[in-house]
Amino acid sequence: MNKFTKFNLASLIIGFSFLYIPIILLVIFSFNESRLVTVWAGFSTKWYTELFNNQSIKDATIVTAQVAFISSTIATILGTIAGIVITRFGRFKGRTLFSGMIYAPMVIPEVIIGLSLLLTFVALAINRGILTVTLAHITFSMCYVAVVVQSRMSSYDDSITEAALDLGCTPLKTFLVITLPIIMPAVISGWLLSFTLSLDDLVIASFTSGPGATTLPMKIYSMVRLGVTPEINAVSTILVGLVALGVVSAALINKYQISKQI
Amino acid sequence: MNETTKTKVTPISNKKPFIQFQQVTKKFGDFTAINNITLDIYNNEFFSLLGPSGCGKTTLLRMLAGFEKPTTGKILLDGEDITYVPPHLRPINMMFQSYALFPHMTVEKNIAFGLKQDKLPVNKINQRVDEMLELVELTDFAKRKPNQLSGGQCQRVALARSLAKQPKLLLLDEPLGALDKRLREQTQFELMNIQEKLGITFIIVTHDQEEAMTVSSRIGVMDTGNVIQVASPNQIYEEPATKDVAEFIGNVNLFEGVYEGFNKTGTKLKCEHSDSFVYSSQQIDIELGAKIWLAVRPEKLEISKSLPSYKHNILKGKVVDIGYGGSFSTYHVQLKNGNMLSAVRANRERTFERSITWDDEVYLHWSTKSAIVLTG
């Protein structure tokens, strides 16, 4: 009754082609000799060399990396706390508001979030720059982390926590020594998710960033508006390569850990 | 609405109780899980909380462990009020139904965990862990992780871990549920031995009445948030306080009828099963005409094909079903008015021919001493 039919196979093949062909084409044309992104003129790495000589892109990359690292780390801490509070802390005053604030950023359009944060920074007289972008990224990333952690915690056997308490371990120590190690894979994927979201964000960064703090997506966007050039393909290919490397290593580490247990 | 349910308690001694529940009530929103319970448990007992699912027995246990707080009432341990003491500060340990072993630690580290929290010196911890491993016969498994153990082995680790700190009180939440019958019986006796040897008070929560009867020194029978009866297994079985207790523990034949007084034969009951009265030797204090029940356990109902020569307590019926249980047979007898009784008889002869078989007309008889009277 639940056989994997030809229709299923066709759906998967078509679906995955749809997902991957654009990326593959992007990578291929980053090595194009000519300036056109649609006519193949020969293999060349000249766009990559141009890329490495482009100071503004390099600056943007550094800004983006800094923002991504700092914001994902703090977002992971806040988001993990939030995820545990939502699943384990039962009813408390303001819980509805709290859970509303956790789930909302995932659905509210980015332009609204970006605009509201910018106006807030102006109202609080905080100068826009790396700090404000980082604060903005922490705010929406932590919600994604919270959802990931909450999902993990919902299948977490609470009697393990109770057993630790029962044996004399204080609540805080129980969290650090028992709960956290067990949910660590979820926390790490939360960190990776925040990192990607930060790396990728264009709209919110455009609103909340300031002079001297142009992020890579902002830079790429302004380049795209000026016209399509293979330099963008080159940047994209590098990013795609890094991400693929990251995901594959994560999967391999995961497999290694599982095999170590047996 | 806090009505005090009358709990029939058979007192065991004049000693001061080790654990006291004083008028404890627990509400979850509108739902009353524990209804004004007062209960005393003494030192060195193997006490069972027995009842159907949802009766509140686990809630009561968790309040003792500190994972739930009573809505009202007090809990005392050795005279001290522990009602609001958080679980990690109570000198009580618990063995969880799901075992709750720490998956990222070895068996050794699991057992040592509680001792580490007390900041004992390392050599003392190791010594104690070795003792515990020996007690549960898992010395060779010390370095394994929980996912490398069988169900029974996990259970023993959980037991060792909960005993490591030598608590005065050990709580066990349906610890044998996941084991197969043979292992369960074996473990029951192991638990009893350990309890006696270490002199610890055990409180076990179970829905399995056979288990409760086997291991306990006393049983507290619970239903919908109330403790109905607290007594030794023998007393619970032979002198159940209510119909519900009688029906919950083992099987029972109940005769519903009307109280007709007491004479030299015994308490007289007029019921619809027979044309004459039925009797119990037990005396009760109740007005005439009140509704009462007579309870007779199946093994005390004598079954025969010929009319027995007794004056009272004889009923006639037809055998409609026989259940073969290896060492005994259960005869389901249907009376004239349609009611079914069950009688149990040991298969004393090794024969394939039954002396009493299907569709036989039989007589059932019980002695007045075998029947008890229940008022509710």
Add this chain to the structure above:
Amino acid sequence: MTRNNTKLSERIFNGKNIVIAIPFIWLLILFLFPFLIVLKISFAEYIIAIPPFSSFFLWDDTFWPTIQASLYNYKFILEDSLYITAYLSSLKVAIISTMITLVIGYAIAYSIAKAPTRWRGILLMLVILPFWTSFLIRVYAWIGILKTEGLLNLFLLSTGIIDQPLTIMNTNLAVYIGIVYSYLPFMILPIYANIEKLDVSLIEAASDLGCRPFKAFWSITIPLSMPGILAGCFLVFIPAVGEFVIPDLLGGTETLMIGKVLWLEFFANRDWPLASAVAVILLALLILPIMYYQKMQEKTLT
């Protein structure tokens, strides 16, 4: 009857409350409070100043400040057909995109759920992998494909399927493709999670009672996977209404979406009050779906 004897101050500042407070206060300040600011500024007027809006409180000789608030921005928006068209067109684009994403996403999710168990992990990873790569980059990739001189037309022309290049770029169709492409993982994952947990024996029971496979799919599988379908639809629809990047890069002049309008009002016209009013109305439009989505999420927790 005994009561807890701890002091009120102890009860407020205990460990549990402090832990709750940390993310709570952060979100109050940087998520909730900003919405109030947007609301406040939507009542202001555009002035040529830095920042370019009139202040809410006017401090003069009286003790209490006068409040300068006007509904000018709202009147402007509601009276100008451009904005109303933009809102409606955004809703329309979002709904159509969601429907397309649903059909494609459900097919993929269903197929993964029925695939042999050892493949499922890899397949899911392949679904999520594009999501990890930059959103901007993937939208950019489609430009190269959908342009008049782009790869799609090149392919179709060279194989003779068409003889005139298709104009897809800068039309609504390009926007649909872009939205479906970018939001597909958001549709696939909740549906997959739902289908995977479905009890296979329900389908078996249906066929045992004489139900044909296709009918079983419609009357059993689809209704039971409804929570996943709804979650996926909301995860796509709500952000799609306010989407900016895709209409900006792939859409044309006929594509009027409210996210783009907001961006232009803010960055091009520097009219912060008007942009705020646009945001407030957009949020008001979406508040019902958002609240419904929240309720669905809360239900999964209990």
